[in-house]
Amino acid sequence: MTLQPKRSVSDLALFGGTPLFTEPKHVGQLYLPEWSRFESSFQGIFDRGYFTNHGPLVRQLEERLAGYLGVRHAVCMVNGTVALMVAAKALDLKGEVIVPAFTFIATAQALLWAGLDPVFCDVDPVTHTMTAERVAPLITDKTSAILGVHLWGRPCDVLPLESLARDRGLALFFDAAHAAGCSMGNRMIGGFGHMEIFSMHATKALSAGEGGFVTTDDDRLADRLRTVRNFHLSETFVKVPLRINAKMSEAQAALGLLGLESLPAISAANKVLYDAYVRCLSPLDGLSPLLFDEHEANNYQYMVVEVDKNLCGYTRDQVVRLLHAEGILARRYFTPGAHRIPPFCDRYPRFVEALPVTDGLSERLMQLPLGQGVSSGDVEKVGDLLSFLRERREILEGDSRLDGDVLSHPRGTE
């Protein structure tokens, strides 16, 4: 049930009015296949009695992913975090890895698990990603690799980073957790650097519930990935520094195969919502939607908005608080950056005050709901609400009820 738009500030749910949405609207995709499609695929697993360990569905998914992305190898893993850990071991990295702090915390956690020290790099204020120019001064004789992040599915500074890594003899890999179905220069993300690491989490446009995979064009690295992925001696292809159980189960692969089939339709549905948001937001100064290069493929899985208090009258946290009360479960992403989160802030205090762009973005960005549970009508209502808030900004300015705790994660789907 959805109610009438707000007519006065007392209608705002934060002030006791009826929430705009009684059924909360989430960020994150959760585009599930229909049960009927899943059922036949899943029943096959029971018929075969083959539940895990690179079963037929995992092999099929790996082939299809590689074909779709135009790379020689896609190696499936149990989830994206463990996939990053496996990638780091397969690359046999040592010492320091240069990585942005403006990323999901798992990027940095995976490096620590792999026995590596993250060196946090600030990002570009417009693209939100790490550039070769910012990376170069951080390279020392301890650096073994650069780990770029294709944030929001927008490719980071790929070609200059490739040159830099080549010139300095460093490994280069990319956290492409956001970037399944995205392209750069009309080449799909997946074929850049030495490896790219994808997530197939439930909140992603390409989902397997939980899951991940690593792509590479290098046969030798693919053998290393497959060896690290499986603890068992019988799956030894080459010598590696350490192994783990990172196997994707057949149940995950069944979901992943359906997810891959649905990815074009999901991206198209996302685009409709994204365009609706952009239309709603464009008249609203100080609420700027993240833009994508329309000449590239994109999954449009994130609706990111930058909130400029000077122009719109509210801080990002105030907007998020107002939205949460209305049942619009916007998220502050990433707040704070990895450099300010334990154990990183304790282990590497030199970065805490060193990343001004990251800190600024951490204070200004929010994600709005977009995915299976959101309709174009919902987007319009969110847009109307934001427009209403913007119009009433002078009435609300200084209202202490706007300030207070903001839930960073209103419902656990991550």
Place this chain on the structure above:
Amino acid sequence: MTLQPKRSVSDLALFGGTPLFTEPKHVGQLYLPEWSRFESSFQGIFDRGYFTNHGPLVRQLEERLAGYLGVRHAVCMVNGTVALMVAAKALDLKGEVIVPAFTFIATAQALLWAGLDPVFCDVDPVTHTMTAERVAPLITDKTSAILGVHLWGRPCDVLPLESLARDRGLALFFDAAHAAGCSMGNRMIGGFGHMEIFSMHATKALSAGEGGFVTTDDDRLADRLRTVRNFHLSETFVKVPLRINAKMSEAQAALGLLGLESLPAISAANKVLYDAYVRCLSPLDGLSPLLFDEHEANNYQYMVVEVDKNLCGYTRDQVVRLLHAEGILARRYFTPGAHRIPPFCDRYPRFVEALPVTDGLSERLMQLPLGQGVSSGDVEKVGDLLSFLRERREILEGDSRLDGDVLSHPRGTE
């Protein structure tokens, strides 16, 4: 289709005869629930649209596991290896951990991922497990914990290890990957030490396809486990050294719940097969089945046989080679011990020649097929074959065809 028993050595499949089983018989359980039981449970996941992140099925499984094992907390994880890594971080271990080398390699791998050095301890030749007496001399000022292994589901030297750990101020945890449904002193395994770590792999009596869980009676440690398990800030209960994505998905939990319901029936079915094997083997000198304490609960998931060449005329590897040819996919377990496998043998060369009991067991033990795909009739045929081999041992002695490569892992289900 199963053929007639062997009448002469030329009937042996290794020498060109027809294999006893055209459909190979595997070790490992793979007791799957019927599709119909799984279907309704799984459909609920789709109805709820809640795929991961401590969903309702995971919470239900945790409650039921804790109730069944009589512990305060069972914390579900994506798999047993990652569960061990999480446990080590939740215990905040440093330096060295004393652990048997006679265990599945993942036990030692998990310690390395957690930044710890395994100190390999030899085992008792009868129980195959580590004793407090063998552990004590290995304790140094670098030791932070003892990691016991309940091999084959038989409890290791639990109470003396508890005293020793308490006296020396060490953490004590147990790899209980084999021991779901087993008891010690009529207390279920799960409540000993600071934590116990279980596997719910497809080959286990309690299966979730892939999966694992950690049990503890300590509320503080449970909070730490739950914090390490989830990379996401919103799931922070306490400060921990490092976090990861170790989440069990709802699909896994659906299987795990059905698996837990089935565990008594599976253990009973295993016991029937186990007893049949023991009846077949007892007249055969030099082929000794592993015995269990019949006063304790047991899952009978492993049919372990010790091969004594002096008594039966064949080495363990020769028996396994003969069995493999017949479609009986026996396994050498664990061959070699963790101390002789990279990277451990390279990193810790001092242990390579230091574990004579482990080395001896690694040469003499085999696992025979037992699980859903095996019938009592199959067991009798395996018994008849072993009996036949034993009778013909003088004819075959010195036959070079018995020697050659042995597949360590005839089919990938691990």
